[in-house]
Amino acid sequence: MLRRAFTALSALSLCIAAAPAFAETAEYFQVEGVTYDASVPTFEDHAGYEIGDRPVRYGDMIPYLRDLAERSDRISVETIGYSHELRPILTFTVTSPENHANLENIRATHLERLAGRAAPDAAPMVLWINFGVHGAETSSMDAAIPLLYHYASASGAEVEAQLDNAVMIFTVVYNPDGHARRIDHTETFWSYGENTDLNDAAHTMWIEARTNHYWFDLNRQWLLLTQPEAKAWIAKWHEWKPMVSADYHEMGSASPYYFHPGEELRRNPLIPERARELTKGIGERHAAYLDSQAHLYWTEGGFDNFYIGKGSTYPQINGSLGILFEAGAARGGAVETERGLVTTAENVRTQFRTALTTIQGSLDLRTEITAYQRDFFAENARQTERGGQTGWVFTAEGDPERAARFVRLLNMHDIEVSTLSANVTVDDRTYPAGSSFYVSMDQTNNRMVRGIFERFTEFDENVFYDVSGWTLPLAYDLDYAAVRGNAVRNAIGAAAEGAFQSAPVPDRASYGYVFDWSHSFAPRALNRLLSADLMVRATMEETAVRTTSGTVELGRGSIFVPFDRQETPREQIHAIMETIAAEDGVPVFAATSGLTPVTGRDLGASSIVRILEEPRVVLAYDGGLSRYDVGEVWWTLDYRHRMPVTLVEKSRLGSLDWTDYTHLVLVGSLDPQDAVLDEELTGSVLTWVEAGGTLIATRDAALWAQGAIQARKDAEAGEEPGAKDVAETAEAEAPESEAERLNFGDMGVRDAEHVIGGAIFAADLDTTHPLGFGYADRDLPVHRNVSFTLERPLDNPYAIPVQYSDNPLLTGYASERRQDEIGGSPSVVAQRMKAGAVILMADNPVFRGTYPGTEKLLMNAIFFSGLIDQPQGDYSDD
Ligand SMILES: [Zn+2]
Numbered sequence: 001m002l003r004r005a006f007t008a009l010s011a012l013s014l015c016i017a018a019a020p021a022f023a024e025t026a027e028y029f030q031v032e033g034v035t036y037d038a039s040v041p042t043f044e045d046h047a048g049y050e051i052g053d054r055p056v057r058y059g060d061m062i063p064y065l066r067d068l069a070e071r072s073d074r075i076s077v078e079t080i081g082y083s084h085e086l087r088p089i090l091t092f093t094v095t096s097p098e099n100h101a102n103l104e105n106i107r108a109t110h111l112e113r114l115a116g117r118a119a120p121d122a123a124p125m126v127l128w129i130n131f132g133v134h135g136a137e138t139s140s141m142d143a144a145i146p147l148l149y150h151y152a153s154a155s156g157a158e159v160e161a162q163l164d165n166a167v168m169i170f171t172v173v174y175n176p177d178g179h180a181r182r183i184d185h186t187e188t189f190w191s192y193g194e195n196t197d198l199n200d201a202a203h204t205m206w207i208e209a210r211t212n213h214y215w216f217d218l219n220r221q222w223l224l225l226t227q228p229e230a231k232a233w234i235a236k237w238h239e240w241k242p243m244v245s246a247d248y249h250e251m252g253s254a255s256p257y258y259f260h261p262g263e264e265l266r267r268n269p270l271i272p273e274r275a276r277e278l279t280k281g282i283g284e285r286h287a288a289y290l291d292s293q294a295h296l297y298w299t300e301g302g303f304d305n306f307y308i309g310k311g312s313t314y315p316q317i318n319g320s321l322g323i324l325f326e327a328g329a330a331r332g333g334a335v336e337t338e339r340g341l342v343t344t345a346e347n348v349r350t351q352f353r354t355a356l357t358t359i360q361g362s363l364d365l366r367t368e369i370t371a372y373q374r375d376f377f378a379e380n381a382r383q384t385e386r387g388g389q390t391g392w393v394f395t396a397e398g399d400p401e402r403a404a405r406f407v408r409l410l411n412m413h414d415i416e417v418s419t420l421s422a423n424v425t426v427d428d429r430t431y432p433a434g435s436s437f438y439v440s441m442d443q444t445n446n447r448m449v450r451g452i453f454e455r456f457t458e459f460d461e462n463v464f465y466d467v468s469g470w471t472l473p474l475a476y477d478l479d480y481a482a483v484r485g486n487a488v489r490n491a492i493g494a495a496a497e498g499a500f501q502s503a504p505v506p507d508r509a510s511y512g513y514v515f516d517w518s519h520s521f522a523p524r525a526l527n528r529l530l531s532a533d534l535m536v537r538a539t540m541e542e543t544a545v546r547t548t549s550g551t552v553e554l555g556r557g558s559i560f561v562p563f564d565r566q567e568t569p570r571e572q573i574h575a576i577m578e579t580i581a582a583e584d585g586v587p588v589f590a591a592t593s594g595l596t597p598v599t600g601r602d603l604g605a606s607s608i609v610r611i612l613e614e615p616r617v618v619l620a621y622d623g624g625l626s627r628y629d630v631g632e633v634w635w636t637l638d639y640r641h642r643m644p645v646t647l648v649e650k651s652r653l654g655s656l657d658w659t660d661y662t663h664l665v666l667v668g669s670l671d672p673q674d675a676v677l678d679e680e681l682t683g684s685v686l687t688w689v690e691a692g693g694t695l696i697a698t699r700d701a702a703l704w705a706q707g708a709i710q711a712r713k714d715a716e717a718g719e720e721p722g723a724k725d726v727a728e729t730a731e732a733e734a735p736e737s738e739a740e741r742l743n744f745g746d747m748g749v750r751d752a753e754h755v756i757g758g759a760i761f762a763a764d765l766d767t768t769h770p771l772g773f774g775y776a777d778r779d780l781p782v783h784r785n786v787s788f789t790l791e792r793p794l795d796n797p798y799a800i801p802v803q804y805s806d807n808p809l810l811t812g813y814a815s816e817r818r819q820d821e822i823g824g825s826p827s828v829v830a831q832r833m834k835a836g837a838v839i840l841m842a843d844n845p846v847f848r849g850t851y852p853g854t855e856k857l858l859m860n861a862i863f864f865s866g867l868i869d870q871p872q873g874d875y876s877d878d
Contacts, residue, residue: 021194022334023053024345029146029352031154040071040153043145052345055186055332056142058087058179065092065148065172072152073097074163080171081232084213084639087176089232092144094151094170096163099124106167107240113370114241114319114377115444120370125166127362128242128320129355130233130311132171133219133249135178136209138332139347140248140325144172146352158360165363169240175211175218175229182209186332196336198253203331207627214639215631216849219249223309223452223470225412226635226849237315238414243369244282244321244362247311248351250329254337256296257350258303258326259286260312266304266463269456270447271316272379278372279321282361286354295350296339307466308451317451319376321362321369325354377444384442392453393426393488394473394480395436397776398518398555400501401585402852405520406476407437407498410452414445421493426481437496438488453480455811463749467758467785469812474760474781477853503581506574507548509563509590512603513577514545517557517774520852521584523859524641526559528576528584530614531643534568536561537609538773540867543601547589551597557773557864560591560609615862616646617663623650624674629667629698632846636855637862654681658688663862668699668786668844676704686712689836694865696858699786702840706791706829709838758785758847759812762805763827769801770864771830771839774856781810782827782854783847787818789825790842797875802828802857828857832870839865 026042029051044050046067047060069077069092079088099106110126112118132141147170151159162168173179182205189202197203211217212227221230237245251258261279283299290297303324305313312324328337330344362369384390396403407417420436439449452472459468473480506513515525517538529536537560544553545560561577563570577588594603601608617637621630630647637645648656653664664685666677677685686708689695697705742750765772765780772778780802793799806823814822830839839861845854 022343022345023050024349025050026149028345029149029349031150031353031356034150034154034156034159037153037155040068040149042149050345051142051145051348052334052343054190055138055183056145057183058173058176061142061145062088062090062173065090065144068148068152073100074151075148076100080236081228083175083177083229084227085177085180087180089174089176089229090172091236092148092170092172094148094163094168095124095166096160099164099167103167111241114373116374116378120367120374124164125244125362125366125370126240126242127166127168127359128237128240128245128315129168129170129358130174130245130247132173132179133175133247133311134210134217135175135180135182136206137248137250137329138182138344139327139330139351140250141173141179142344142348143248143351143355144170146348147355148172150352150356162359162363165366166359167240168359169236169242171233171236174233177213178209178211181205182332185209194333196334196341198331198335198337202333203335211627211631214635215627216635217628219247219311220307220309220466220848222311222314223307223472224848224850225409231412234412241318242315242320243373244323244358245311245315246323246325246355246358248355249324249326250347251326253328253331253335253342254339255326255328256298256339257290257328258297258324259283259299259354260303260322260324261300262303262305262312262324263301266306268306268308268313268317268451270308270451271305271313272372272376274372275316275321278365278369279323281365281368282321282323282358285357285361285364289353289357290350304464304466306464306468307470309470310466317447318445319373321372323358325351327351380444380446383446386441386450388484389441389482390485391438391440391442391483391488392449392473392480393420393424393431393436393438393483394478395431396476396478398516399520399776400435401520402476403435403437403478404498404500405852406472406478407496409472410439411498413448413452415439415449415452416443417496417498419493419496420488420491422491424488424491426483426487429479429481431479433491433493438483438492453482457809457811457813459813463752464757464813467812469759469810471760471811472850474810475783475851475853477781501585502583503585503587506577506581506588507590508574509548509570509592511591511593512560512562512564513573513588514547514552514554514558514560514591515580515586515588516554517559518555518776519584519586521641522559522586522774523856523863524643525580525584525586526612526863527641527643528580529559529561530612532568532576533614534561534573534576535566536612537603538612538864538867539601540608540610540770541601543596543598543608545589545591545596545603546593547591549589552589555774556768557770557860560603562594562603610867612863613662613866615643615663616661617643617665617862618646618648618653618656618661619665620650620653620667621647624669624671625650625666625701626668626670629844632844632849633665633667633858635849636846636858640855641859650677653677654684658684658693661693663694663696663865666695666697666701666705668701672700672703674700677708682708686833689838690834692835694837694839694861696839696841696861696865698841698844702790702829702842703788705838705840709833754787754815754818756785756787756814756818757812758783759814760784760810761808761822762810763802763808764805766801769798769830770867771801771828771857771860773860773864780853782843783851784822784843785847786842787821788842789821790827790829790840792826793829793831795875796831796871798871799829799831800826801830802826830861830868832868837865837868
């Protein structure tokens with residue numbers, strides 16, 4: 001038996017060995033004229049297959065690279081963090097053995113040097129290369145293999161000089177979960193025939209592998225830092241503050257090779273002009289290599305440096321040169337494209353060689369780049385104020401965790417934050433001591449402070465590769481203000497770390513427990529109670545409750561767990577309350593009486609203090625729905641609030657037994673055409689809503705749902721379904737006059753004129769509506785990246801909990817026309833539909849997991865949808 005199995009296996013390996021038309025031997029990845037130490041194993045020695053033969057497995061790559069580090073005194077390896085799926089994220093530090101022995105000293109000297117306190121040549125250059133941010137992009141990961149092999153085994157004057165004169169840090173497989181998903185997919189569809197048709201399943205995995213576990217694009221995370229991979233990497237990056245940061249990617253297969261500098265006009269104003277010139281200088285080296293191969297390539301186009309959360313832009317706001325590389329993807333194998341055959345092996349070699357030219361190109365410009373970084377920070381040091389503005393103050397009323405989370409974010413960006421030791425009043429608002437914070441402009445990294453706090457509404461050109469507005473205090477819905485002069489000088493307290501704060505252990509209650517809804521993790525706390533099968537009530541009005549800590553004022557949406565008729569023993573309820581205080585940080589109070597000091601709002605007033613139901617949420621995915629949007633909702637519910645959510649493929653929704661579920665979340669789509677359910681499914685979903693379900697639809701799905709609901713109402717009223725819509729659409733599309741004649745060359749810019757790539761708008765929130773519970777005030781900044789507007793319901797004046805302000809643009813780009821359309825339109829429409837509820841959100845409330853301000857709208861939509869009442873009056877003439 002054993003022998004037969006062995007023979008079969010040998011035959012199989014022979015078969016594979018005979019076929020790899022696109023594989024390349026180790027020599028292909030070696031540099032001409034360089035001597036390599038033959039005792040260092042090549043990847044094929046280690047793995048048994050060549051690069052390009054088959055997808056390189058994580059399980060083959062990592063042990064090989066670790067083995068190189070083990071053998072070579074030029075390479076050390078460190079685990080800097082773990083992904084959600086608990087795979088390690090590694091950095092390899094490459095430098096001469098002498099530098100390795102002195103590494104901590106070199107780092108300290110380098111940091112002194114950039115502050116102007118050490119000579120330019122007091123330490124080697126510090127260079128950083130980032131591999132594998134996007135798991136789908138094979139060569140941007142696998143290039144680490146020949147690169148580390150090169151430094152483990154090459155000898156000669158050039159390599160020795162590089163090792164002496166630079167500390168090189170390579171992050172390898174920065175997104176291991178995406179990488180693992182890609183390998184699993186390409187192996188599943190791997191074929192002996194080595195199919196080069198781009199349509200073959202082996203080449204179709206893109207978005208799922210691009211992203212991390214929760215489908216976050218990690219190349220948007222440099223600023224936002226919500227995901228573990230980004231947190232790991234930013235800590236290491238700031239530990240070293242490299243002079244050059246290369247970031248490796250792949251793009252559409254048909255495109256020739258690309259490298260930075262990016263679009264000239266689409267540069268963030270916080271980036272010095274000189275960065276482009278130096279990046280161009282390094283680029284001469286890449287061009288020389290690509291010329292030697294007679295390869296096509298392009299530069300200074302397509303990719304911009306505006307949004308500071310990308311791997312090639314963030315470094316540039318932090319004194320480094322960020323360099324983007326993009327290879328036309330071979331999708332893990334080889335593919336036939338309009339520019340001919342594109343292979344993984346060739347892409348890996350090109351990316352490896354441009355990593356080498358990045359290193360040598362940087363060393364060629366050592367004097368200039370060192371001076372550039374020093375000048376950058378010297379300029380920062382001079383910017384201790386801007387027009388009399390010396391810093392920023394902020395707080396989050398009623399929600400210390402939201403402010404603390406922001407402090408943690410600033411600290412991760414190496415921005416110092418102070419607590420306020422005394423109350424400070426700025427612009428008529430008092431920032432209370434203890435729960436308010438101050439960020440001074442007088443600190444090393446003040447350019448990043450500006451990047452995070454300032455608003456941008458004026459641009460040289462209106463074309464954006466990504467969002468144009470990301471002012472983070474708005475995303476966090478903080479109260480904040482610019483501080484002028486010495487307004488806070490006497491109130492600056494200790495450095496703030498933003499540590500998560502547990503609430504005090506609650507007293508034992510005699511009547512029940514209450515807590516306010518304003519805390520970030522109140523939804524997580526509520527979910528603990530409902531999933532423990534407790535009977536829980538929420539207050540529709542502000543009230544006050546007698547507790548062991550005296551009378552406690554409670555806002556709308558506060559949670560009350562009475563002892564009356566609970567089946568769970570009081571001891572057990574108390575234990576859950578202790579967990580809530582400790583792990584969610586929500587202050588819990590022990591109620592002593594059902595009688596309240598507020599008339600008509602006693603805890604047994606069942607129309608005021610209403611019973612809540614445990615939500616059972618279905619989150620639809622795929623079928624054209626945006627994986628990003630789905631992932632953000634999934635992460636919010638599952639990771640942040642630890643509540644179960646059932647992910648169901650859109651095409652399978654029809655087979656669900658809907659009576660098992662209370663909520664369906666439908667998110668926006670990549671193409672608006674896809675944000676639809678077919679007629680039969682629409683019918684069954686709306687019937688389920690009428691029987692008591694809640695539909696929450698965001699972005700394009702909200703637009704679709706609004707149309708579907710109107711069509712159903714029309715059909716019930718006996719009108720021809722959709723007739724009105726069609727007439728209206730035709731009217732809207734009829735051109736008022738002939739199109740103005742324009743120059744063909746302006747098309748790119750004009751096409752983008754009315755696109756909203758992502759900006760933040762001011763909205764007014766009805767804090768008396770269940771969707772507005774837990775908010776301290778009516779001002780709510782909202783992120784938006786769609787251009788349509790929702791319609792205003794004609795028969796229900798209470799159905800718009802969130803509406804855009806009249807002049808809504810706070811930060812980012814939107815054309816005048818779009819601003820006019822959006823001003824005064826609904827951002828959220830929420831109303832009953834018979835026994836159920838429909839909540840339509842024009843925008844994604846959890847965009848990139850970075851909008852703690854609007855996140856609560858989503859949680860309220862889930863927990864409080866049953867509290868939305870239908871008006872009974874006659875409003876037809878109002
Ligand atoms: Zn990429």
